[in-house]
Amino acid sequence: MRSSTRVLLAFGTGLMLAGAVAPAWAQEATLTFRFNDPDQEQMRAALDQFEKANPDIKVELERMAWKDARDQFLREAAVSTGPDVVHIAFVWAKEFGEAGAVLPLADSLEQSPPPNGLDDFIAMDLATGNDGSIYALPWTTDTWAMVYRTDLLEEAGIDKLPETWEELKDTSAKIHEATGKSGFMFPAGSSASGTLWFLANYYWWSNGEALVERKEDGSFGMDLTAADVTEAMDYFKSYLDDGEMPTSMLGVSDWADPAIIRGLVEGQNAIGIMPPNTFQAVLDAYAAAHPGEKLPFVSGPVPKGSETRATHLGGRMLAINANTENPEAAWKLVRFLAEEEIFTDYYTTQFPAQRSLLEEIEFAPEMEGYAEQLMHARSWGAYADGPAPIGAMWNAVGRGFGAALSGQRTTAEAGEEVVETVGKMLADGQ
Amino acid sequence: MRNDRLFIGLMLAPALLILAAFYGYPMVENVRISFTDLTLLKLKKGGDWVGLENFREFLGGREFGHLLFNTFVWLTALSVVLRLVIGIGIAVLLNSPVLKRFNIATLAKLAILVPWATPPIVAVIVWRWMLDPQNGIINQLLLSLGVIDDPVAFLSDLRTVWPAVVTIIVWNTVPLVTLAILASLQSIPAELHEAAGLDGATRRQQFRYITLPLLRPTIIVLGLTSVFWTFNNFVYVWLATGAGPGTYTNVLATETYIRSFVDFQLGYGAAIGVVMALMMALFGVVYFWIVGNKMAGEEA
Numbered sequence: 001m002r003s004s005t006r007v008l009l010a011f012g013t014g015l016m017l018a019g020a021v022a023p024a025w026a027q028e029a030t031l032t033f034r035f036n037d038p039d040q041e042q043m044r045a046a047l048d049q050f051e052k053a054n055p056d057i058k059v060e061l062e063r064m065a066w067k068d069a070r071d072q073f074l075r076e077a078a079v080s081t082g083p084d085v086v087h088i089a090f091v092w093a094k095e096f097g098e099a100g101a102v103l104p105l106a107d108s109l110e111q112s113p114p115p116n117g118l119d120d121f122i123a124m125d126l127a128t129g130n131d132g133s134i135y136a137l138p139w140t141t142d143t144w145a146m147v148y149r150t151d152l153l154e155e156a157g158i159d160k161l162p163e164t165w166e167e168l169k170d171t172s173a174k175i176h177e178a179t180g181k182s183g184f185m186f187p188a189g190s191s192a193s194g195t196l197w198f199l200a201n202y203y204w205w206s207n208g209e210a211l212v213e214r215k216e217d218g219s220f221g222m223d224l225t226a227a228d229v230t231e232a233m234d235y236f237k238s239y240l241d242d243g244e245m246p247t248s249m250l251g252v253s254d255w256a257d258p259a260i261i262r263g264l265v266e267g268q269n270a271i272g273i274m275p276p277n278t279f280q281a282v283l284d285a286y287a288a289a290h291p292g293e294k295l296p297f298v299s300g301p302v303p304k305g306s307e308t309r310a311t312h313l314g315g316r317m318l319a320i321n322a323n324t325e326n327p328e329a330a331w332k333l334v335r336f337l338a339e340e341e342i343f344t345d346y347y348t349t350q351f352p353a354q355r356s357l358l359e360e361i362e363f364a365p366e367m368e369g370y371a372e373q374l375m376h377a378r379s380w381g382a383y384a385d386g387p388a389p390i391g392a393m394w395n396a397v398g399r400g401f402g403a404a405l406s407g408q409r410t411t412a413e414a415g416e417e418v419v420e421t422v423g424k425m426l427a428d429g430q
Numbered sequence: 431m432r433n434d435r436l437f438i439g440l441m442l443a444p445a446l447l448i449l450a451a452f453y454g455y456p457m458v459e460n461v462r463i464s465f466t467d468l469t470l471l472k473l474k475k476g477g478d479w480v481g482l483e484n485f486r487e488f489l490g491g492r493e494f495g496h497l498l499f500n501t502f503v504w505l506t507a508l509s510v511v512l513r514l515v516i517g518i519g520i521a522v523l524l525n526s527p528v529l530k531r532f533n534i535a536t537l538a539k540l541a542i543l544v545p546w547a548t549p550p551i552v553a554v555i556v557w558r559w560m561l562d563p564q565n566g567i568i569n570q571l572l573l574s575l576g577v578i579d580d581p582v583a584f585l586s587d588l589r590t591v592w593p594a595v596v597t598i599i600v601w602n603t604v605p606l607v608t609l610a611i612l613a614s615l616q617s618i619p620a621e622l623h624e625a626a627g628l629d630g631a632t633r634r635q636q637f638r639y640i641t642l643p644l645l646r647p648t649i650i651v652l653g654l655t656s657v658f659w660t661f662n663n664f665v666y667v668w669l670a671t672g673a674g675p676g677t678y679t680n681v682l683a684t685e686t687y688i689r690s691f692v693d694f695q696l697g698y699g700a701a702i703g704v705v706m707a708l709m710m711a712l713f714g715v716v717y718f719w720i721v722g723n724k725m726a727g728e729e730a
Contacts, residue, residue, distance in 0.1 A: 071470055071691045071692075071694070074470045074471065074473065074694075075470070075473070077474075078470075078473030078474050095471055098471060099470075099471040099472070099473065099474065100474045100475075101474075189586070189672065189674060189675070190672060190673070190674025190675050190676050190677070191672035191673075191674065192672065192688060192692040246563065246564075246581075246583070247563075247583045247586065247587060248562075248563035248564065248581065248583035248586060249586075250583060250586035250587075250674075250675050251583055251585050251586035251671075251674075251675075253672065259564065389471070389693070389694050391692055391693070391694070392692065392693040392694065395688065395692045395693060399673075399674065399676055399677055400676070402674045402675045402676040402677075403675065403676025403677060403678070404676070405675070406586065406587075406588060406674070406675030406676055406678065407588055408588060408675060408676035408677070408678045409676065414676070
């Protein structure tokens with residue numbers, strides 16, 4: 001036998017032997033992690049670390065726009081597909097659990113609990129379904145705060161941040177009058193996401209009211225009258241009517257819309273309201289455009305109403321698809337993603353949802369308003385526990401405000417419509 | 431004879447099976463869902479039978495008239511009529527000897543293809559930028575010409591939002607009409623026009639009595655397909671305005687989406703889909719009946 005033939009035979013035998021051990025390779029788990037924030041590169045780097053520490057698990061990273069993420073995952077889960085680990089908003093966990101789309105985590109938590117226990121996580125009430133099962137692990141948290149251009153405040157002769165909704169309106173008007181720039185700019189559009197939903201709720205909560213309440217008998221109903229909704233609509237409409245905010249904002253539904261971000265960076269508008277990662281994007285854009293200059297921004301708490309000042313305790317959770325073939329590997333990934341290093345080295349634009357980690361954060365001077373506002377943040381509570389999907393109520397409120405602010409309806413008509421529509425959703429769902 | 435029938439049946443069977451699987455089944459399933467209260471959260475469990483409740487709620491709802499008006503008048507009638515009129519006009523221009531004389535006929539034909547080659551999503555995004563109140567070229571142009579004093583928020587102002595949406599639709603879809611009409615124009619024998627000219631017919635009379643009648647079959651087909659396609663279209667309105675401000679530009683297709691995937695009411699959304707299908711079926715029957723009667727009358 002010629003040597004070349006022997007080499008070929010040996011090679012072929014090697015290949016066959018490799019084939020014989022193939023089942024061992026097949027033990028390797030491949031997970032898909034759907035992560036919806038823009039920090040894809042950083043998250044990939046974190047996942048590379050995870051793969052290094054767990055050579056038998058590969059993780060594919062994919063992204064979905066937040067506005068499509070909820071219904072897309074529900075559709076996938078219903079036909080036994082979708083990612084193994086999914087990045088979800090705080091208020092989706094209950095409904096995903098109820099729909100059978102995500103796994104209850106009791107077994108995983110029992111076998112491999114987080115180092116500081118579940119009490120270390122905020123918003124566990126939102127992660128727990130009405131059946132008592134825990135369906136997701138809170139991952140990140142944040143709330144909204146007001147942001148201001150300090151140079152425009154100074155130019156208008158304003159030396160203190162507004163404390164109440166009325167003061168905010170006055171400040172906005174003074175800035176517009178003194179500088180010709182816009183005052184408070186907020187998304188006044190009517191799409192199915194974004195919109196005035198958050199602001200409207202902050203306004204109601206600060207006045208001791210809420211769109212949804214749990215009644216003494218355990219049922220859910222509306223805590224607002226049409227007059228309450230109309231009053232909020234009148235308040236926000238006055239920014240458009242008085243010219244402090246351009247009517248083009250009626251076409252803006254996203255709080256991170258370029259019209260708002262660019263306006264703040266370029267000093268075309270003086271006041272905004274947004275989550276911290278969006279404010280960080282503003283700061284970064286300004287720093288890039290004006291290297292070495294002092295940042296002319298400050299954040300502050302949202303205005304007070306008659307009772308308090310309040311924003312929502314927002315954030316993200318991690319859940320495991322009920323159809324995953326690798327629940328153990330998926331839980332291992334969830335545990336890894338909740339470790340401190342993720343927030344210090346990779347996912348640095350968000351605050352962790354663990355109290356022990358939150359206490360260690362040192363807020364930059366521009367971010368101090370967020371630290372203060374976190375003390376006033378509240379859970380969605382009855383909104384999430386109630387029978388109407390939050391997305392549907394969000395759409396109804398956003399469209400109602402859009403109709404009122406654009407002039408399609410009077411504020412009184414639109415207020416009545418919102419109360420009627422949301423009231424029907426709550427009644428039908430019970 | 432029997433063997434022939436068997437052979438034809440066998441040849442048609444694969445296509446019929448595919449149609450049944452991918453067209454018939456979803457259609458029947460959609461009708462079934464429309465009688466249930468299925469939601470996106472109940473997909474695994476399935477919905478409960480609610481009879482005609484979804485139809486009753488939709489047809490008796492406060493928004494029904496508004497949705498119907500937006501869909502039929504703004505979205506469909508206006509954009510289809512404009513598309514046909516502008517398409518015929520451009521086709522006649524492209525077919526005229528004037529462009530050939532200046533050696534720009536080919537260039538003009540290529541230029542007309544650009545909007546058609548632009549996917550609707552890209553077309554809407556480009557137009558959104560052009561119509562932007564702060565940086566859009568249209569506002570800059572109108573301001574510099576002194577036509578307006580302040581920027582106009584075309585896609586959020588109640589006075590301009592529908593004309594803006596219709597403009598986007600017409601821009602993106604008129605080339606199809608133009609090319610189809612142009613092909614028909616080029617198939618009209620030149621002798622007909624020459625003979626009419628010799629008989630003293632003016633250009634307008636030639637267009638009225640020769641060109642238009644010969645274009646009629648093409649216009650009828652284009653009209654019918656344009657109505658079906660536009661009536662059911664979701665993309666332009668949703669991407670341009672999100673059905674707002676408020677519900678001002680909401681149409682049947684966007685309402686179906688909102689109810690199904692925002693409010694999660696798949697049964698209700700399916701009911702709207704069934705109503706839309708019935709409306710278009712009725713339109714098709716009436717359209718062919720009128721056109722058929724008219725043509726039969728002319729032939730007699």
